[in-house]
Amino acid sequence: MATKKAPSKRTTRRNTKSSTQSNETSGTNSAVEKSALTSKKKGSLKQTSIFILSGVTAVILLALFSYHPADPGLFVHDSNAVIQNKAGSFGAYLADVLFGFFGYLSYLVPIAFLVSAFLLFRSSKERNNGINLGISVFGVFLALIAGCGLAILLWPSSNLAYGAGGLLGQGIARIFMKTLGDIGATMILFSGFIAGVTLFADIQWLKLIDKIGDTILSTIELFTSSSPNKESYETGTIPMSFEANLEPQKQATNNGESASIAGAIGAGLSGLFLWKKSSTDNESGVGFNHPRFDPLDDMTTNADVEAEKPKKAKKKLLEKALGKGRKQRQEPVLGVPDYMTNEDDYHEQDVPVAGLDDVITAKKVSPTSKKVLKQEADSYQAPVQNNRQEKAAAPRVSPSISLDKAITLPPISLLNPPPQGQGHFSKEQIETHARNIVETLEHFGVRGVQIDSYYPGPIITRFELLLPPGTKVSKISGLAQDMARSMCVSSIRIVEVIKGKTTIGLEVPNDTRDLVAISEILDSNLFKEAKSPLTMVLGKTIAGKPAIADLARMPHLLIAGTTGSGKSVGVNAMLMSLLYKSTPDEVKLIMIDPKMLELSIYEGIPHLLTPVVTDMKDAANSLRWAVGEMERRYALMSHLKVRNVAGYNGKIKEAMDKGEPLTDPTFDPTMHVDVRPSVLEPLPSIVIVIDEFADMMMVVGKKVEELIARLAQKARAAGIHLILATQRPSVDVITGLIKANIPTRIAFQVSTRIDSRTILDQGGAESLLGHGDMLYLPPGTGLPQRVHGAFVDDSEVEDVVAYWKLQGEPQYLEDVIQETGSPDAIPGLEPLAESETDALYDQAVAIVTESRRASISYVQRRLKVGYNRAASMIEDMEAAGVVSAVQSNGTREVLAPEPPKD
Numbered sequence: 001m002a003t004k005k006a007p008s009k010r011t012t013r014r015n016t017k018s019s020t021q022s023n024e025t026s027g028t029n030s031a032v033e034k035s036a037l038t039s040k041k042k043g044s045l046k047q048t049s050i051f052i053l054s055g056v057t058a059v060i061l062l063a064l065f066s067y068h069p070a071d072p073g074l075f076v077h078d079s080n081a082v083i084q085n086k087a088g089s090f091g092a093y094l095a096d097v098l099f100g101f102f103g104y105l106s107y108l109v110p111i112a113f114l115v116s117a118f119l120l121f122r123s124s125k126e127r128n129n130g131i132n133l134g135i136s137v138f139g140v141f142l143a144l145i146a147g148c149g150l151a152i153l154l155w156p157s158s159n160l161a162y163g164a165g166g167l168l169g170q171g172i173a174r175i176f177m178k179t180l181g182d183i184g185a186t187m188i189l190f191s192g193f194i195a196g197v198t199l200f201a202d203i204q205w206l207k208l209i210d211k212i213g214d215t216i217l218s219t220i221e222l223f224t225s226s227s228p229n230k231e232s233y234e235t236g237t238i239p240m241s242f243e244a245n246l247e248p249q250k251q252a253t254n255n256g257e258s259a260s261i262a263g264a265i266g267a268g269l270s271g272l273f274l275w276k277k278s279s280t281d282n283e284s285g286v287g288f289n290h291p292r293f294d295p296l297d298d299m300t301t302n303a304d305v306e307a308e309k310p311k312k313a314k315k316k317l318l319e320k321a322l323g324k325g326r327k328q329r330q331e332p333v334l335g336v337p338d339y340m341t342n343e344d345d346y347h348e349q350d351v352p353v354a355g356l357d358d359v360i361t362a363k364k365v366s367p368t369s370k371k372v373l374k375q376e377a378d379s380y381q382a383p384v385q386n387n388r389q390e391k392a393a394a395p396r397v398s399p400s401i402s403l404d405k406a407i408t409l410p411p412i413s414l415l416n417p418p419p420q421g422q423g424h425f426s427k428e429q430i431e432t433h434a435r436n437i438v439e440t441l442e443h444f445g446v447r448g449v450q451i452d453s454y455y456p457g458p459i460i461t462r463f464e465l466l467l468p469p470g471t472k473v474s475k476i477s478g479l480a481q482d483m484a485r486s487m488c489v490s491s492i493r494i495v496e497v498i499k500g501k502t503t504i505g506l507e508v509p510n511d512t513r514d515l516v517a518i519s520e521i522l523d524s525n526l527f528k529e530a531k532s533p534l535t536m537v538l539g540k541t542i543a544g545k546p547a548i549a550d551l552a553r554m555p556h557l558l559i560a561g562t563t564g565s566g567k568s569v570g571v572n573a574m575l576m577s578l579l580y581k582s583t584p585d586e587v588k589l590i591m592i593d594p595k596m597l598e599l600s601i602y603e604g605i606p607h608l609l610t611p612v613v614t615d616m617k618d619a620a621n622s623l624r625w626a627v628g629e630m631e632r633r634y635a636l637m638s639h640l641k642v643r644n645v646a647g648y649n650g651k652i653k654e655a656m657d658k659g660e661p662l663t664d665p666t667f668d669p670t671m672h673v674d675v676r677p678s679v680l681e682p683l684p685s686i687v688i689v690i691d692e693f694a695d696m697m698m699v700v701g702k703k704v705e706e707l708i709a710r711l712a713q714k715a716r717a718a719g720i721h722l723i724l725a726t727q728r729p730s731v732d733v734i735t736g737l738i739k740a741n742i743p744t745r746i747a748f749q750v751s752t753r754i755d756s757r758t759i760l761d762q763g764g765a766e767s768l769l770g771h772g773d774m775l776y777l778p779p780g781t782g783l784p785q786r787v788h789g790a791f792v793d794d795s796e797v798e799d800v801v802a803y804w805k806l807q808g809e810p811q812y813l814e815d816v817i818q819e820t821g822s823p824d825a826i827p828g829l830e831p832l833a834e835s836e837t838d839a840l841y842d843q844a845v846a847i848v849t850e851s852r853r854a855s856i857s858y859v860q861r862r863l864k865v866g867y868n869r870a871a872s873m874i875e876d877m878e879a880a881g882v883v884s885a886v887q888s889n890g891t892r893e894v895l896a897p898e899p900p901k902d
């Protein structure tokens, strides 16, 4: 069979990679070590900066407070004078300069240092992003300039040599007085000062006044009523009056609302320092809602090769994003034979690509967002002068961005369009196959078989056969290989049961196979109209229709297949779907990549909760964190009396809309003195992707299985989902415990029927064609569906990743990979019951689900074990959701589906 040349880029990359694997592994290890060193260093640098800033503040304050007009300085020259400044000649000089230029507003300088030191203590999450810092810096300058002028006008006779506003104030006051007169200048400078303060302090005056009023009223109420407002803690509802008492930074961070002037001045002034540090990175100075980010430069910090990428690559990405240079896609010519009437709606209609306006997914793209994207693209095309070395030295993770407003989902034009001229089927070829099938079956003694119908698809053609009465399907299944041989094809899959039909299916590979491009599926109405943020592209059905799935409903997915069968491409297609469907506010990702090959390409996208995990100890910690997060979410949901994350998010949004945000109901005021409960925010879904979990189980041990099982059992309602992939479909990796908890599975091509049974509980995957050909077993069914996986090229992933990096930086949570207490401890959970680790537990589950009898004595008899052991296994099955609790009639119902028979 002649097949179209499979895309080789990825293979080449992998081959190159594997040939240098050992080098790379050590390289990556050292990178891991380096990053560990960096995070430690970061901590000590932070502390050092705090000490230095505090010292500098103390010296400036000392210099200003002990300022003496007779001391020598920039404006006073007296070499014989005895210096009286307590900070010596430096202090005398500094105070002279500051008072000389800014007058009394010089005191803003040490305040700025003090606040910067304070900000270093705070969580990095609370820092402002680049554009906010820019605005704050502008506010500081405006307030300083107007303030100096105002000081001159309001305190004309001051003790300072150059007046209360210094030389700057004099110049400003003179200019304004000349043009506007005394009163006009005072009014305009006062407005300028207030405007400056408002800008850098982000003050909303009306709200502030409102809140001050509320605070006064609630204080009066507090004195007039005897009981404190205990109810608000218990119900989690926070009245506005109470909200006004919250610590200023928290309010500013959580709601973007008013903060206390001191806190906001701090944020603004610290912005000055942070901005100065990063200003060299940002020389084109175009204003956005987030820091200017250069994906190519960011990659330079990762790999030298990327550092050499020419600027035109950047241009190419933006041209792609804007839909420029992309050829108008043509309607695919399918060439479905005339006699094919029942599959006339095969392919989705292609949407013509006309540029940015059309290509950005309709859902979240406001006109403003489009403008931002266009501006961003324009600024990229302008030459940007970068100091690469400074960029490399800058921290890789700057969790300072707020990802909410101007987020735009990636445009389809970033991806390769589907190849043209696909979908031709030859009528002769189909007729030859049909004839061959009948003849071969006759040759093997099965007479009277009729071809009922046939369905040519992009990769295989399904022939549906009517068997003569009394013919066993198993007889046909047993002939699959002989038929493949006599028809000169690589393999034939027999579909023994077709839902709603009396026919059986024979799936025969086409002479030429089509490439299923991911762009085609992402562009289909089916995907675009899907509501769930966890909608994932699988590929195309055998009839060539888009195949998508909702991870939220699965709620976990197990993927297995032999090496080179297309798992990684499949996982990439799923991840790309999430990146095309959801913002980082909706979906967060934890990626675990023991092979250190596949997922590192996603490093730096804003959806990540932690950098791509390659160290297996970190991986175990992140699973432990997820279990803790699941428990935390459960506690929150039970306090709010909702059953799942959707209900929880609904309540939170409703409360926010009412202006009465809910506070953390699990907060214990007796445990935290002086700290207020935090305001609850909507919870994003968390998807944990493990690319090769067999490796993880090998390194970390059985504990991983336990953690996965714990997560799989309960995480659905908590919005935490697992995607596990492995190339080792053996029972020691895909254990009964994992299978019982992950009902949704995908099998790519495997080498033996036994492997197929391990994954799907039935054969079939051994007859797949590789290169992304898969069997998808949806939740709650025993009938797998054949899907031809969507192909994603590395360069497509790179472009989409670069696009997302351009939208914002990740807000990593340090806790995710942090070691917490004993490495064996699973937060909030008892260790697994003994019998669940019982060697016979898997067999017991198989017996119960097959026989549909959840009886202790039956398990006892079948396994020849004692009563206690069987009873404890049944109890564990109840805990795992395999069987129900004992019902009123004394029996248990078997809940898990029956494993399909071969």
Ligand SMILES: Nc1ncnc2c1ncn2[C@@H]1O[C@H](COP(=O)(O)OP(=O)(O)OP(=O)(O)O)[C@@H](O)[C@H]1O
Pocket (backbone or CB within 6 Å): 006, 007, 008, 009, 010, 011, 515, 516, 561, 562, 563, 564, 565, 566, 567, 568, 569, 570, 727, 771, 772, 773, 788, 789, 790, 791, 792
């Ligand atoms: N959906 C697809 N369409 C066409 N070709 C595909 C598809 N999926 C995979 N391939 C081809 O198969 C090759 C191997 O795929 P992939 O790297 O995903 O395999 P794998 O199962 O992850 O292998 P390993 O376990 O060794 O990492 C790819 O380089 C690509 O050429």
